[in-house]
Amino acid sequence: MSKQEETQSRVRVFALGGLGETGKNMYVVEVDEEMIVLDAGQMIPQDDMLGIDVVIPDISYLVQHKDRVKAIVLSHGHEDHTGALAYIIDKLQVPVYGSKLTIGLIEDDLKAKNPSDQTKLKVVSPGGNMKAGKIRVEFFRVNHSIPDCLGIAIQTPQGYVVYTGDFKIDQTPPDRKFSDIGRMTDYGKKGVLVLLSDSTNAEVPGTTPSEKDTEAGIKSMFREAEGRVIVSTYSSNVYRIQQVIDAANETKRKLAIVGDSMMKVIDISKRLNYLRVPKNLVISVDELSQYNTDEVAVLCTGSLGEPVSALHRMAKGSDRQLSILPKDTVIISASPSPSNEKSVGRVVDQLYKLGAEVVTKYPQVNVSGHASQEELMFMLNLMKPRHFMPIQGEFRMQFAHAQLAQTTGVHRDRIHIVDNGDVLMFEDKKAIKASKVPAGNVLIDGLGIGDVGNIVLRDRRLLSKDGILVVVVTLNKKTSEFVSGPDIISRGFVYVRESEELLEEAKQKVSDTLKTCMSDNVNEWSSLKSNVRDVLSRFLYDKTKRRPMILPIIMEV
Amino acid sequence: MSKQEETQSRVRVFALGGLGETGKNMYVVEVDEEMIVLDAGQMIPQDDMLGIDVVIPDISYLVQHKDRVKAIVLSHGHEDHTGALAYIIDKLQVPVYGSKLTIGLIEDDLKAKNPSDQTKLKVVSPGGNMKAGKIRVEFFRVNHSIPDCLGIAIQTPQGYVVYTGDFKIDQTPPDRKFSDIGRMTDYGKKGVLVLLSDSTNAEVPGTTPSEKDTEAGIKSMFREAEGRVIVSTYSSNVYRIQQVIDAANETKRKLAIVGDSMMKVIDISKRLNYLRVPKNLVISVDELSQYNTDEVAVLCTGSLGEPVSALHRMAKGSDRQLSILPKDTVIISASPSPSNEKSVGRVVDQLYKLGAEVVTKYPQVNVSGHASQEELMFMLNLMKPRHFMPIQGEFRMQFAHAQLAQTTGVHRDRIHIVDNGDVLMFEDKKAIKASKVPAGNVLIDGLGIGDVGNIVLRDRRLLSKDGILVVVVTLNKKTSEFVSGPDIISRGFVYVRESEELLEEAKQKVSDTLKTCMSDNVNEWSSLKSNVRDVLSRFLYDKTKRRPMILPIIMEV
Structure with a gap:
């Protein structure tokens, strides 16, 4: 050149x-x-x-x-x-x-x-x-x-x-x-x-340890487990999946596979010759009950965002097909990222409580x-x-x-x-x-x-913190009278039954504010609304130190 | 006995x-x-x-x-x-x-x-x-x-x-x-x-290493730092605060203290003789600018929930008094718990980006x-x-x-x-x-x-996920006509300006549903509301795969 x-x-x-x-x-x-x-x-x-x-x-x-x-x-x-x-x-x-x-x-x-x-x-x-x-x-x-x-x-x-x-x-x-x-x-x-x-x-x-390093660790867990072995890993970790398949095969355990993404990856990898699955090894989850607990293993997966989602369901008891048994050995072969460490930690804790043994060791079951x-x-x-x-x-x-x-x-x-x-x-x-x-x-x-941007996210954050109050009132502008309302509907703010008094007072504040505005001839909608919002917001903050979103809806007839 | x-x-x-x-x-x-x-x-x-x-x-x-x-x-x-x-x-x-x-x-x-x-x-x-x-x-x-x-x-x-x-x-x-x-x-x-x-x-x-182990580590950071030293620690760690005070004193740096809780703990500990603070060591944040950067240090704190909150403000540039300078040495002497590891990680990253050196080593600056x-x-x-x-x-x-x-x-x-x-x-x-x-x-x-319980939290979670749609309509029940509306107000759902069409269609759905109900003589409020909620929810899920909270408000005149 x-x-x-x-x-x-x-x-x-x-x-x-x-x-x-x-x-x-x-x-x-x-x-x-x-x-x-x-x-x-x-x-x-x-x-x-x-x-x-x-x-x-x-x-x-x-x-x-x-x-x-x-x-x-x-x-x-x-x-x-x-x-x-x-x-x-x-x-x-x-x-x-x-x-x-x-x-x-x-x-x-x-x-x-x-x-x-x-x-x-x-x-x-x-x-x-x-x-x-x-x-x-x-x-x-x-x-x-x-x-x-x-x-x-x-x-x-x-x-x-x-x-x-x-x-x-x-x-x-x-x-x-x-x-x-x-x-x-x-x-x-x-x-x-x-x-x-x-x-x-x-x-x-x-x-960094080799992918091979987990092979012996996983195999020994399969050998030593008194009851079932349940392995949770990312579905895309084809090497790890092979190790689980091999460990199950060698220790004469049947293997049930849980999760669509796991099934899909196994199918594709098998078809393309990246995975060897012995015949008669895989059973369906329904068939698990036909075997002793030390004759079976389960391979399940989560997503990138929630690496142990299947385990989470089992631990909560909300999985239709599988629940955790005492003496289950649960192997978590996925390193939680900082963003999900906490949720994984909570699942691990729940598993312990249910009497399972949980193994997360690095690099024995994960690298x-x-x-x-x-x-x-x-x-x-x-x-x-x-x-x-x-x-x-x-x-x-x-x-x-x-x-x-x-x-x-x-x-x-x-x-x-x-x-x-x-x-x-x-x-x-x-x-x-x-x-x-x-x-x-x-x-x-x-x-x-891309249709959710900063404004929408900001609103979601506000809503998540202190909820929302919708204030509804119908006015007759000619006579300056309330046709209906003011009513207050709240969601995510306080438990309404226990806060009736507070909400009654709030209604009174709204109604006073509107009357004052109308008698002062402030009757542009935007001013009415912002007055209601300001007064109510201040009132609620004084009483509760919370700042719910306030949505005044003023209808006119 | x-x-x-x-x-x-x-x-x-x-x-x-x-x-x-x-x-x-x-x-x-x-x-x-x-x-x-x-x-x-x-x-x-x-x-x-x-x-x-x-x-x-x-x-x-x-x-x-x-x-x-x-x-x-x-x-x-x-x-x-x-x-x-x-x-x-x-x-x-x-x-x-x-x-x-x-x-x-x-x-x-x-x-x-x-x-x-x-x-x-x-x-x-x-x-x-x-x-x-x-x-x-x-x-x-x-x-x-x-x-x-x-x-x-x-x-x-x-x-x-x-x-x-x-x-x-x-x-x-x-x-x-x-x-x-x-x-x-x-x-x-x-x-x-x-x-x-x-x-x-x-x-x-x-x-576990001794509390004393951080003494030498912190002192050497103070000695080697080219610019300012900023230390963030829990205000309740009185031992660590003493080490920072001693390190500043020995390396001839003036020390500014940031945060009410830190000030409070220092005052109390000093008064009760748990802390020795040399005279003329402490300066106010405003005085920092009167010294060269290698002549000062800053001690700041966060809360249990956010251990580096003061640093966070400085890193974002939203602290009124202090911002991060290139060549600042930032010592984070607090172990983040799983619940705030992620947010601490983000602050550390921002500090790096601003050119600061960040030290979090265990046990040199934290045990x-x-x-x-x-x-x-x-x-x-x-x-x-x-x-x-x-x-x-x-x-x-x-x-x-x-x-x-x-x-x-x-x-x-x-x-x-x-x-x-x-x-x-x-x-x-x-x-x-x-x-x-x-x-x-x-x-x-x-x-x-204790006034926020499961129902309120469930609502906040729902609101945080996909926001809320308030549907407002005023009906004349005698004539079965709309006096005003239906109107739809959304918060945290979609950016309205870019979704006018969707919301117009949604309005039409509401209005069709109400008309059908009224012509079928379904006119109990609760049925009207639940019909509107169901139809709208299904429509929006089909179109967006989202499930915002839907709050129908039907007024009657």
Whole structure:
């Protein structure tokens, strides 16, 4: 490649999600006029996003420049990297690339949510490559907690832009398919313009245990359990599912599978040969009662947002088919994130109370899928990137990762800790923090995509704190008389039967206020309403120190 | 004591809070007809207790048997052991006992909330004793993260009932006042009927680091910091406050104190000689700007519910007086509990983004105040209790503590893992799980104590999820005509401007439903309302997959 070409090219890299947060990973690489989107993930709503089901990235920049978007490339099949796809694909209509298992896992969901969609789903292989527009994209194998994960390298005139995806360096991957260290070394030799690498465990010293490490732990639990074994894990952790299947098989326990998503993943993985399920092993939940408790096991799942939802139902006694028995051994093979640690803790407590034994030990029954400090430095040393952009994870993790990069010799000025939407522009291999593209949260509530914004959320927060009072009155404006009301209806404020006196007083306040207004000839609706609201609000705050939402409805006849 | 007396006595022990949960500690010991209440704590509301400020124990059993309650005895001055007092004292009107610092810390709050209260507050000393009714109560010193903590031993004809309170065995307590191992040994010799011991860290191996361990860590941060040092800690951690004061003094930094509760605790502790504050060390926040950044430090606090609330305001830029500067060193010397880990994490992230260095290391700047496994076993071995009741903490911690007790030789049948309200009755030194007394949560919202119950909370949860739609219509029943409306007002459902069409359709549905009803002569109000609610609910769920609360208001003229 001539010096001429190199200097003319313009490479832009930015995130639409995944920086300073956990989830909704989406990174964009622009080479001159063409764009490649790396991953399209969803995120669990934060606590203050009341009533929201799922959060996805704001893709308005991509939609605006739709013609320039050439492909969406998926690194692996986890929802924080693929879950937004079904919501955005109809707006972009570009081909989607991923490994066989990844495409297998998203296919159904995509069709279910977009029945008329014509998106081309293309299977690519670790070690392979493809062209999207003029851009050459190469794939190399990495290890993680699901099979068939891809690192992605994008060729540009200034060098490779390399995206690790989620990874760890696993010396004993259960499928014996190893990280492609050779390829990584090659990129290091050919020249990496910028490395985008997974920061999730950048604060964790040492190396992450292997996926294989849980195998022995789970097997011994199955062997020692006096009663049933119930395992809860993420449905997308295909390695772990295999270990549970193997443990059940070896200890001669029949296995019942609970949960649609778990069934679906097992079906797909079996069909695509990522999972071996012995014949006659799996029974239905109804058949459990035909066996002794030490002859059976149960595999159940939760969602990203609630990793132990099935267990939660069983513990509460609200599952139709299954309840917890004393002497059950419950294995929770999923690390709760800070956002659901509390709810998981409560379920564990309830299980203890019911007499179950609960096992959550790390790494006996659960390991992280993300590289720790030694592995992260190894990746940096292999890739020898000119520039480094720590991605994926809270800012403090990005900072910790930046420290590691500096330790391995990346120059401080070429380490870029940026926020979602910050565009890093490379010209002549130099980086300029160029501009900003829109990058925010799009909230999904039921069928609505993005129709719940700040105002609606603010109202939900207000309502959740102290409830609402609706004040209804019908006025005859000519005679200034009340035709009906004032009535007060409250929800979520106080228990009405025990607060009749308070509400009677409140009614009196409203009626006094309205009379005063009308005799003062203040009779624009808006003034009447705001007067009622102010007086009532002050009165209630004095009496209760609460601030319910007040909704005055004044009808006129 | 004769065998005769012993067998006749009846000792009952139960918790009104503190079992299977973190907070609202309250334990009751009944000796024949007399009762002693141990601690009166509050708890942070759980996530689903929307709008609730504080949770306290249900004391209806105590109120019902008011004449038999002889004293409330406080183990130490933390809110999870004292915070309910101000809300319940007027209902019980019994003397309150505690160490000097404990009484000092609660006094003002008690008077502020109960101006006319005549409660006698009585200071007792570690090593001392007192009589409440016929019951002899003895006090022995334990270490924790606040000075002046008491273990409490209640003499009964069947042996001592010993309550450890919060404790750890600290070999280097900052005030050089040691746990009274001698007394503990004595109780072991005299005979402990039942030991109630702190389970908080029963899952943590080894021993808990000393309060002293943070001294060097904090000092070195003060020395190395290039800019300001900002320390956030619980205001009730008097030891930690002393270390911050000493570190500021030694490194020649002036210290500004932020937060009313911090000021209050410092004043009280200084007055009672639990804190030494050098002259000319403390400056006001306004004076900070008169010094270089490396000449000052700030000490700020949060609440039990939000341990870093002051930092949060600074990080958001919403504190009127202080904002975060790049090169600030922020020390967070408070372990977030699972219930606020997430919000603390978010503040930390924001601080990083603003260029501050954040230090949260354990045990360099923060240690636990609760005994780990080795110390818990030590306590069990000293006390040699006949019966054991692990208290304080989630059930899984109580279970872990029970395991430790078994290891030290307490017989399995004499270890009692019980729930709040379960009464353990001792007769002839044998335990019977007798009965149950009411023990639940009393929720405090503003000034209301217990007036928010399940119905109100359920409404708040519904409102928080999908908001509310108020449907208003005025009917002339004689002519079956609409006098006004139907109108729909929504809050927290959808952004109205973008959903006009949906709401227009909804109005039409309401109006169709009402017309059909009236022409079918269905004109009882309740039927009209439930018809409107059903039709609208189904319509909105079909269109949006949301279920807002629907409040039909039908006026009649």
